Amino acid sequence: IDVSGRSDGNKYVERQADELCKLIYRLVQKKANPFNEKDIFVITPFKNVAQKLSKKLKVIDLGYGDQIKFTRYKDGKPTNIGTVHTFQGKE
Structure with missing residues (x-):
C-alpha cells in the first residue's frame, strides 16, 4: 500500500x-477474519512516529x-506500537 502525503517535518x-x-x-x-486487535502490532523505524501513532490509534473510531x-x-x-528496537527488547 502506497500512501503519499506531506510529513509533519519529523517523518510522521x-x-x-x-x-x-x-x-x-x-x-x-471483518466477520470472516480470525484476527482481533490483540493480534496486530505496528512497527515503525522512527520513535517519534511510534509515539504519534500510539496516540492516534488509542481508540479507532471511523x-x-x-x-x-x-x-x-x-x-x-505502548506495548503493541513501537520501533524495531522496542520489539527486540532493546528499549
Missing part, C-alpha cells in the same frame, strides 16, 4: 496514519458505531 505523515486506522478497523471488524480500543499500555508505554 497523517494520511498514512489515517489509512492505517482504516486497515486495522477492516481487519478487526464513525460506523464500533470503536476499537487499539493501543495497549504497560507501565505507561
